[in-house]
Each structure stands twice: as C-alpha cells, then as structure tokens.
Amino acid sequence: MHYRSDRSDEVTIFDVAKEAGVSYATVSRVINNKEHVSAEKRERVLRAMAQLGYVANVQARSLAGGRTQIIGLLVHELNNDYIGEIIKGIDNEMAESHYDIMLYTTHRRKTKESVYVTRLTRNLVDGLLLVLPRNAGAYLETLHKRRFPHVLVDHEGIRQGVSVPSIVAENWKGAYDATCYLLQLGHRRIGFITGAMEMGCAQDRLAGYRAALLKHSIPVIPELIREGNFLQPRGYSSAKELLSLAEPPTAIFASNDISAFGVMEAVRDQGLQIPRDIAIVGFDDIPQATHVHPPLTTVRQPLEEMGRRAAGLLLHYIANPAAEVECIELPTELIIRESCQAPRTPLSR
Amino acid sequence: MHYRSDRSDEVTIFDVAKEAGVSYATVSRVINNKEHVSAEKRERVLRAMAQLGYVANVQARSLAGGRTQIIGLLVHELNNDYIGEIIKGIDNEMAESHYDIMLYTTHRRKTKESVYVTRLTRNLVDGLLLVLPRNAGAYLETLHKRRFPHVLVDHEGIRQGVSVPSIVAENWKGAYDATCYLLQLGHRRIGFITGAMEMGCAQDRLAGYRAALLKHSIPVIPELIREGNFLQPRGYSSAKELLSLAEPPTAIFASNDISAFGVMEAVRDQGLQIPRDIAIVGFDDIPQATHVHPPLTTVRQPLEEMGRRAAGLLLHYIANPAAEVECIELPTELIIRESCQAPRTPLSR
DNA sequence: TTGAAAGCGCTAACAC
DNA sequence: GTGTTAGCGCTTTCAA
Numbered sequence: 152m153h154y155r156s157d158r159s160d161e162v163t164i165f166d167v168a169k170e171a172g173v174s175y176a177t178v179s180r181v182i183n184n185k186e187h188v189s190a191e192k193r194e195r196v197l198r199a200m201a202q203l204g205y206v207a208n209v210q211a212r213s214l215a216g217g218r219t220q221i222i223g224l225l226v227h228e229l230n231n232d233y234i235g236e237i238i239k240g241i242d243n244e245m246a247e248s249h250y251d252i253m254l255y256t257t258h259r260r261k262t263k264e265s266v267y268v269t270r271l272t273r274n275l276v277d278g279l280l281l282v283l284p285r286n287a288g289a290y291l292e293t294l295h296k297r298r299f300p301h302v303l304v305d306h307e308g309i310r311q312g313v314s315v316p317s318i319v320a321e322n323w324k325g326a327y328d329a330t331c332y333l334l335q336l337g338h339r340r341i342g343f344i345t346g347a348m349e350m351g352c353a354q355d356r357l358a359g360y361r362a363a364l365l366k367h368s369i370p371v372i373p374e375l376i377r378e379g380n381f382l383q384p385r386g387y388s389s390a391k392e393l394l395s396l397a398e399p400p401t402a403i404f405a406s407n408d409i410s411a412f413g414v415m416e417a418v419r420d421q422g423l424q425i426p427r428d429i430a431i432v433g434f435d436d437i438p439q440a441t442h443v444h445p446p447l448t449t450v451r452q453p454l455e456e457m458g459r460r461a462a463g464l465l466l467h468y469i470a471n472p473a474a475e476v477e478c479i480e481l482p483t484e485l486i487i488r489e490s491c492q493a494p495r496t497p498l499s500r
Numbered sequence: 501m502h503y504r505s506d507r508s509d510e511v512t513i514f515d516v517a518k519e520a521g522v523s524y525a526t527v528s529r530v531i532n533n534k535e536h537v538s539a540e541k542r543e544r545v546l547r548a549m550a551q552l553g554y555v556a557n558v559q560a561r562s563l564a565g566g567r568t569q570i571i572g573l574l575v576h577e578l579n580n581d582y583i584g585e586i587i588k589g590i591d592n593e594m595a596e597s598h599y600d601i602m603l604y605t606t607h608r609r610k611t612k613e614s615v616y617v618t619r620l621t622r623n624l625v626d627g628l629l630l631v632l633p634r635n636a637g638a639y640l641e642t643l644h645k646r647r648f649p650h651v652l653v654d655h656e657g658i659r660q661g662v663s664v665p666s667i668v669a670e671n672w673k674g675a676y677d678a679t680c681y682l683l684q685l686g687h688r689r690i691g692f693i694t695g696a697m698e699m700g701c702a703q704d705r706l707a708g709y710r711a712a713l714l715k716h717s718i719p720v721i722p723e724l725i726r727e728g729n730f731l732q733p734r735g736y737s738s739a740k741e742l743l744s745l746a747e748p749p750t751a752i753f754a755s756n757d758i759s760a761f762g763v764m765e766a767v768r769d770q771g772l773q774i775p776r777d778i779a780i781v782g783f784d785d786i787p788q789a790t791h792v793h794p795p796l797t798t799v800r801q802p803l804e805e806m807g808r809r810a811a812g813l814l815l816h817y818i819a820n821p822a823a824e825v826e827c828i829e830l831p832t833e834l835i836i837r838e839s840c841q842a843p844r845t846p847l848s849r
Numbered sequence: 850t851t852g853a854a855a856g857c858g859c860t861a862a863c864a865c
Numbered sequence: 866g867t868g869t870t871a872g873c874g875c876t877t878t879c880a881a
Binding site: 522523524525526529535541562563564 | 870
C-alpha cells in the first residue's frame with residue numbers, strides 16, 4: 152500500500168522500480184551499490200534510472216540513515232586569496248567524490264562558530280572542515296565524543312594535550328627560514344609584524360622569527376615586534392610605527408602577505424624604495440604576491456594542497472570513523488622574489 | 501561497516517513534547533510559529549526546547565514538506581575580492597533570516613552549472629542565487645516553469661525576451677561615465693580591454709565606452725580595443741600589445757579592476773609612470789583598488805549591496821512565489837583616485 | 850537474490 | 866486550541 156508523490160513531477164525510486172519491474176528495495180540496493188542484486192536486474196534498474204532522469208532526494212536518504220553527501224565548511228570570510236586557494240583545494244577534492252559543500256562564514260564572530268557546529272552536526276552534513284577556527288575549544292570535545300568526522304585546517308591539532316585531526320603548514324620553519332634569509336643578506340634590525348595572536352599559526356611564526364635571531368646571536372628587540380591581525384590596514388599602521396622609530400629596521404617581516412602589502416604601502420608613503428631602502432618579506436604566497444610591485448619575497452604555504460589534503464582526510468574519516476587521528480604538517484618554502492636586498496649601510500655586528 | 505553519528509542522544513520533538521506535557525503536533529506549531537497555541541503551552545514548549553537543547557532536523561522538516569532554510573549559491577571561483585564582496589552581502593542578509601548557504605563553485609565549467617541546478621532544486625534548497633551565470637539559458641526555463649525561486653546576480657535579466665529576476669549594476673552608464681572622464685581630461689586615444697564577452701556585463705561596458713566616444717565625435721579605433729577575460733594576466737598581455745602600437749593610447753580603460761592591475765604591471769614593466777605617462781581606469785572598485793599604487797580610479801559597483809539585494813529578493817520570492825519578476829539595476833559611480841591625469845602632450849583633434 | 854514492511858523526524862490535514 | 870494520523874523518499878532489517 153504505497154502512495155505516489157503528489158508533490159510534482161519528481162521521480163522517486165518507486166517510479167524507477169515500476170519502470171524496471173522490480174521492488175523499490177532492489178532499486179535502493181542498486182543506488183547504493185550493494186551486493187545481492189542479479190546483474191540482469193541491476194542493468195534494468197540502471198536503465199530505468201537513466202531513462203527517467205532519477206535524482207536521489209538527499210534529505211530522504213539522510214533521514215533514513217544514509218549519508219547526505221554534504222560536508223560543512225566553516226571559514227571566517229571569503230574576500231581574500233588565502234581562503235580562496237584553500238577552498239579551491241577542498242572543492243576540487245570534494246567534487247571528485249561527489250560531495251557538496253555547505254558554507255558557513257563566521258565573520259570572525261566566535262559565538263557563531265559553535266552555533267553553526269551544533270546545527271551542522273545534526274545530520275545535515277557527513278563531516279566538518281574548520282578553516283582557522285578561533286573557538287575550537289568550545290566544540291572539539293563534543294565532536295570527538297560523538298565521533299563526528301572533522302578536520303581542522305591551519306590550526307595546530309592539539310586540544311588539551313590530545314591531538315585533533317588537522318592540516319597545517321610548517322609555520323615555525325617558514326618564519327625561521329625567512330628570518331635567516333634576511334640575516335644572511337646582512338640585516339640586523341628586522342621588524343616583525345605578528346598575525347592575530349590567538350591563532351596558533353601566528354604564535355608559531357613569531358617563534359620562528361625569534362629562534363632565527365637567537366640562533367644568530369642577534370638580540371630580540373621588543374620595539375621591533377608589533378602585534379598585527381593579518382589585515383592590510385594594520386600592516387600599514389604597524390609599518391608606520393616601525394619606520395618612525397629612532398633607529399628604524401632595515402627589513403620588515405610581516406606574518407602574512409596581506410599585511411606585507413600594507414607595509415609596502417606605508418614604505419612608499421614615506422618616500423622609501425623597496426628593496427633599496429628596506430627589505431620586505433611576507434607569508435602565504437597568495438597569487439597576488441606575484442603581482443605587486445616589486446614582486447614579494449614570501450614564505451609559500453601550499454594552500455591549495457592544504458585544502459585538498461584536508462578534504463581527503465575528512466573523506467577518509469567519513470568512510471572509516473575508527474581511523475587514527477592524523478595531524479599532517481605540510482612543508483613551507485621560501486620564495487625569493489624582488490622585495491629584498493642587502494641593507495645599504497652595512498651594520499657592524 | 502556503515503557509520504552514523506550516534507543518533508540516540510539527539511532530542512526530537514517527541515522529547516520536547518513529553519517534557520512539556522503536550523502532543524508533538526503542538527510542539528511543531530510552536531516551532532513554526534503557527535497560530536492556535538495557547539500562550540501557556542507555547543511557553544512550556546519553549547522552555548522545554550531550551551532545556552533539552554532542541555535543534556530541528558532539517559531533512560525531516562524538508563521531507564515533510566517544510567522549508568529547508570537553505571539557499572543554493574552558484575559562483576565561478578572564490579579567490580577574488582569581487583565575489584567575496586558579493587557573498588558578504590548575501591551572507592549578511594541570509595544570516596539575519598536564519599538561512600544557510602549551500603555553495604557550488606563551477607570553476608568556469610558551464611556544464612557543472614546545469615548539473616548543480618538540477619541537484620539543488622531537488623528540494624535541497626528553498627531558492628537559488630546565481631552569480632554571473634554563463635550557461636543560464638540551459639535551466640532558466642525550467643526554473644521558471646517549476647516556479648522555483650531564483651535570482652541572477654550581475655547578469656542581465658533577459659531570457660529570450662522574457663525578464664528574469666535579477667540584480668545588476670549600471671554597466672553601460674559606468675563605462676560611459678569613465679570614458680567621458682578620460683575624454684574630459686584630454687585623452688583622445690583610449691585603449692579598452694574588454695571582459696569575457698559572453699557575459700552581458702562585458703558587452704554593456706564595451707557599449708558604454710563606444711557610446712561615449714561617439715558622443716564626443718571621437719572615432720572608435722578597433723586596434724585600441726582588446727578582448728580580455730577579466731583576469732590579471734590577460735590585462736597584462738593586452739596592455740603590452742596596446743603599448744607596443746605605433747601610436748599607443750594615452751589612457752587605458754580596463755573592464756575590471758583585476759585586469760587593470762595587469763595593465764599597471766605592464767605599464768611599469770615598460771618603464772612608464774602612472775599617471776604621468778598613461779592614465780588607467782578600472783571597473784568594480786574592489787577593496788584592493790585602494791591599496792595599489794597609485795590608488796586606482798575606477799567605476800564602483802555596489803558589490804556588497806548587490807549581494808544583499810539579491811538575497812533579499814530571493815527571500816521575497818521564497819515567501820511569496822507568485823511575486824512579480826523584478827530586475828533591479830543599481831547605480832554605479834566613478835571613483836576618482838590617482839591613476840589618471842591629462843595626457844602630457846595634448847593631442848590635436 | 851528478492852520483496853515487504855518498519856521507521857527516520859517532521860508538517861499538515863483533519864478530527865475532536 | 867489541541868491531539869491524531871497519514872505520509873514525505875529513502876535505508877535497512879527480516880522473511881521468503
């Protein structure tokens with residue numbers, strides 16, 4: 152005693168079953184690639200599906216206990232190349248696996264993060280990708296306990312000493328390398344503009360900068376370190392501050408490219424030339440870094456790959472929930488372009 | 501084998517009903533803000549919901565004929581400010597109405613567009629927002645016939661002579677104004693780099709440029725017009741071509757800011773100075789336009805507002821499917837910054 | 850290998 | 866004003 156959808160012209164598995172002359176359970180089996188269907192019936196069902204243009208109803212499937220084939224993606228904002236590149240990677244990987252993406256932008260509001268996570272895990276999505284979460288502590292425990300598949304991107308995978316599935320880049324090493332490079336060029340007073348310090352990646356970059364100085368026995372001078380927030384205006388103002396110091400730095404290392412653009416702006420406003428008067432290094436290597444003038448020397452994070460790997464890992468967890476927690480760290484690489492040269496007046500040691 | 505998040509602890513309307521001591525139909529009424537519930541019971545239900553931490557199951561609601569509170573959003577790519585600003589607007593509006601966004605990036609593949617549209621309209625989303633569609637003809641008819649709420653963004657709202665719900669900017673007028681501005685500065689040879697010509701907005705901008713020249717009785721010279729694609733490398737190469745002309749232009753008008761950045765790059769590579777040697781105008785006014793050097797004179801499209809209005813219109817259609825088709829055109833505005841000045845050697849007429 | 854039938858959580862028509 | 870009940874389209878036992 153089954154009823155037809157009076158909804159509209161939507162074709163359901165009933166229609167397919169009727170067309171193929173089988174029960175709708177058999178159709179379900181075929182759809183889900185299950186065993187126990189004779190080759191002949193499978194063939195008939197497939198043909199009927201194609202003929203009728205059957206498209207599965209995601210919510211029905213989900214309700215009945217299946218997968219939604221949707222993953223949730225949480226990000227801050229969308230208006231920059233950084234996030235764009237990561238999403239491109241995620242998107243590529245997901246598209247291949249026929250997964251759809253549900254997008255949530257928190258606009259840097261921490262509370263939104265947890266609200267969204269609650270909503271999403273209500274069987275709306277099969278898994279969760281969190282890019283640069285800022286409030287992860289609030290829900291990581293829950294996700295873990297419910298065995299809800301999730302992967303963090305660009306956030307060190309530690310929750311109270313326990314490791315959390317995550318993809319990061321070698322932030323510490325990248326900053327260390329870049330600082331060494333400036334040091335080797337002969338710079339001794341190197342200004343540093345941090346990222347948003349509540350994020351692990353910002354802390355790691357600062358640590359890398361410090362470590363490189365110490366390694367070369369150069370003192371870490373507090374006034375040369377300015378707290379930033381990864382945004383261009385702050386890069387601009389921080390650079391202005393650094394430049395107006397009694398003894399200004401001969402090089403500035405910004406914690407991301409966007410900030411570095413702000414630095415470049417400030418430097419030019421002062422009538423100084425890059426790299427003649429001051430060397431500048433960024434971090435990320437967003438596409439834009441090639442296009443500014445002069446092209447920016449920066450630390451490349453493999454953003455697209457980070458997205459891809461994160462998506463791949465998530466898919467892995469969805470398929471295999473008992474899989475071990477993995478924290479993958481991808482290598483960074485110093486990309487030397489034209490924004491740095493040796494300081495004009497070589498400083499004594 | 502099959503993994504499902506543990507559903508046993510999920511609280512349903514049954515749990516709420518039991519807790520509040522009412523039938524679950526009453527709970528449903530409260531949730532959906534329906535009439536015919538006594539204030540007292542409503543209060544009890546609300547309290548129970550809060551206490552139990554009830555979160556609606558979207559798929560169940562959708563299956564039963566309700567709304568999903570999700571809209572589909574189709575875009576090309578995410579890695580640029582243009583789309584970022586539009587999405588910001590959409591996102592703000594949707595968040596206020598408690599709508600979620602399902603994101604689809606076509607990566608400029610036309611076929612993906614129609615595939616996604618089919619999938620989405622399968623009751624997964626309540627409505628569809630299409631940003632800069634390139635293959636709209638393939639499904640607009642269907643959407644219209646099924647009365648499926650949809651709004652196009654930045655795409656002229658015409659489908660075979662029939663108007664389609666849409667939000668656009670005054671592309672023609674913007675280009676016309678900018679060209680007039682260059683003309684008034686004294687420029688006579690104005691290079692033009694088009695956008696991707698299969699898009700209406702690109703055509704309109706070219707038409708605006710042409711109209712302004714004609715209006716001032718300046719001949720339209722084909723060799724000064726180069727076909728672009730809205731991307732930076734093409735802006736660069738087109739500008740190179742223009743600059744190597746026997747008689748190069750004294751100003752270049754690019755169909756979007758990103759292309760204009762490419763032009764700036766090319767100009768500098770030639771050892772020319774902006775605006776002394778050549779004037780440059782862009783289109784869009786993405787945030788980045790303020791930050792390049794010199795700051796770019798450009799035509800502002802109210803991107804964030806376009807997103808907001810599109811979202812608002814879509815919500816309107818969802819709430820009121822019989823509403824009339826609206827094609828909203830938002831004003832553009834010439835933003836004069838520092839990338840233009842009068843040509844150095846005034847040309848004779 | 851196949852089919853029948855029981856829900857999944859919810860909305861809405863209909864009864865009381 | 867409130868409760869009862871029949872599906873929505875599908876996955877998944879459980880028999881046959």
